[in-house]
Amino acid sequence: MSTPSHVLVAGASAAGLATAEALRRKGYTGELTLLGDEPHVPYDRPPLSKQVLAGAWQPDRAHLRTREVLDALDARFVLGDAAVSLDTANRTIHTASGRALRADAIVLATGVRPRTLPGQENLRGVHVLRSLDDALALRADLLRARRLLVVGDGVLGAEIAATARGLGVEVILAGPQSAPLATQLGPLASGLLAELHAENGVKLRLGAGVEALTADGDRVTGARLSTGEVLDAELVVVALGAVPRTDWLEDSGLVLGNGVVCDSRCRAAEGVYAAGDVARWHHERLGSLLRLENRTNATEQALAVAANLLGADQPYTPIPYFWTDQFDAKLQIHGVLTPGAEVTVVEGDPAGRRFVARYERHGKAVGVLGWNMPKQARLHRQQHLTTGGTR
Amino acid sequence: MKITVDEDKCCGAGSCVLAAPEVFDQRDEDGVVLLLEAEPAEHLRPAVREAANVCPAAAISLSEA
Numbered sequence: 099m100s101t102p103s104h105v106l107v108a109g110a111s112a113a114g115l116a117t118a119e120a121l122r123r124k125g126y127t128g129e130l131t132l133l134g135d136e137p138h139v140p141y142d143r144p145p146l147s148k149q150v151l152a153g154a155w156q157p158d159r160a161h162l163r164t165r166e167v168l169d170a171l172d173a174r175f176v177l178g179d180a181a182v183s184l185d186t187a188n189r190t191i192h193t194a195s196g197r198a199l200r201a202d203a204i205v206l207a208t209g210v211r212p213r214t215l216p217g218q219e220n221l222r223g224v225h226v227l228r229s230l231d232d233a234l235a236l237r238a239d240l241l242r243a244r245r246l247l248v249v250g251d252g253v254l255g256a257e258i259a260a261t262a263r264g265l266g267v268e269v270i271l272a273g274p275q276s277a278p279l280a281t282q283l284g285p286l287a288s289g290l291l292a293e294l295h296a297e298n299g300v301k302l303r304l305g306a307g308v309e310a311l312t313a314d315g316d317r318v319t320g321a322r323l324s325t326g327e328v329l330d331a332e333l334v335v336v337a338l339g340a341v342p343r344t345d346w347l348e349d350s351g352l353v354l355g356n357g358v359v360c361d362s363r364c365r366a367a368e369g370v371y372a373a374g375d376v377a378r379w380h381h382e383r384l385g386s387l388l389r390l391e392n393r394t395n396a397t398e399q400a401l402a403v404a405a406n407l408l409g410a411d412q413p414y415t416p417i418p419y420f421w422t423d424q425f426d427a428k429l430q431i432h433g434v435l436t437p438g439a440e441v442t443v444v445e446g447d448p449a450g451r452r453f454v455a456r457y458e459r460h461g462k463a464v465g466v467l468g469w470n471m472p473k474q475a476r477l478h479r480q481q482h483l484t485t486g487g488t489r
Numbered sequence: 490m491k492i493t494v495d496e497d498k499c500c501g502a503g504s505c506v507l508a509a510p511e512v513f514d515q516r517d518e519d520g521v522v523l524l525l526e527a528e529p530a531e532h533l534r535p536a537v538r539e540a541a542n543v544c545p546a547a548a549i550s551l552s553e554a
Binding site for chain 1: 497498500501502503504506507515516517519520538542543544545546547
């Protein structure tokens with residue numbers, strides 16, 4: 099493909115912005131448009147459930163770039179207007195306000211939307227946390243509440259529970275797993291996380307799914323578990339994962355299936371690429387389709403897409419990485435900690451809550467987890483996880 | 490080129506060290522970025538730009554003055 103003269107990026111968050119910046123750094127001088135459904139300039143999401151929710155950061159601290167840096171990008175930002183359909187053949191995106199944005203190449207970076215429970219939309223006191231506005235709304239309610247119920251035992255739910263405890267709120271964490279993040283981390287680390295939350299006063303109601311929210315009129319009062327138990331709370335956060343925002347692409351002719359399905363170059367169709375949470379691409383080294391919802395992937399995949407847009411023709415084969423901060427624990431996860439992997443502590447001591455564990459499958463290292471040992475975890479990644487690399 | 494880092498944003502991934510080991514390191518105890526060279530030599534600048542670009546927490550800022 100020849101170099102496009104106009105690149106249109108749908109999505110003005112981490113992946114969309116990183117695509118635009120990488121294009122400019124690589125010498126792209128053509129027209130550049132970023133379309134975002136939120137009115138805000140691009141901001142970062144990891145701080146939302148931690149520093150922003152806690153009130154430690156003012157909201158603008160989460161902005162990814164200053165106004166001057168954005169201006170220097172020489173891109174047109176169309177904000178507060180959502181993409182509603184894609185005409186793939188004509189590479190035109192139609193927006194909620196009626197715009198028709200046409201380009202030579204399109205990057206889909208529309209991210210994910212939070213899952214919700216039936217009836218949730220009509221109840222006051224129920225939150226999700228995906229956007230900056232979500233975080234601020236939840237914080238405002240938390241400052242007035244005595245008891246919060248977190249529905250969901252994954253990364254986001256556990257982080258919200260920890261932050262809310264830090265604000266002095268009573269917290270119940272409910273979810274179907276045996277421990278927070280059990281499927282992501284395996285029994286050793288998730289067991290330690292369960293202990294950590296319990297020690298800090300989070301009431302864990304694990305091993306049972308939430309069946310329905312309970313309400314008094316239009317106000318939430320808690321939730322009923324599949325066991326029949328009813329949990330009372332003034333405030334509920336639903337953190338049950340997220341679904342790729344591909345509904346607007348139903349008529350595009352692109353292959354959709356748990357994301358925008360792409361080849362190993364992150365290409366969904368001629369001149370159409372996807373990056374970040376919404377992209378499900380063929381990872382050549384793993385030999386399978388993969389979709390990663392993490393901050394690192396948003397940037398790294400954007401760099402790969404920008405390179406391929408300019409003719410690089412490179413497969414995208416990252417070593418996945420994510421981190422989470424909960425109470426005094428900083429966890430770093432490199433690679434893929436597949437369920438059933440053999441776990442060996444290779445440095446430090448879990449009893450002292452400072453250690454690195456290596457995860458192996460069929461005798462081959464697949465992941466490294468650091469618990470309050472970030473540098474050592476990175477060194478073990480370098481030593482053991484050599485079969486990936488993005489560049 | 491002048492580098493500034495925001496320690497509060499740093500998540501300790503070490504991506505910067507992988508990209509530019511002459512310029513960045515991590516503290517042993519908490520993994521937070523250590524800036525070895527705030528004004529790196531010319532030949533290190535491409536690697537430093539890469540380090541800033543791949544930082545998962547957007548904690549590294551560069552000024553080209």
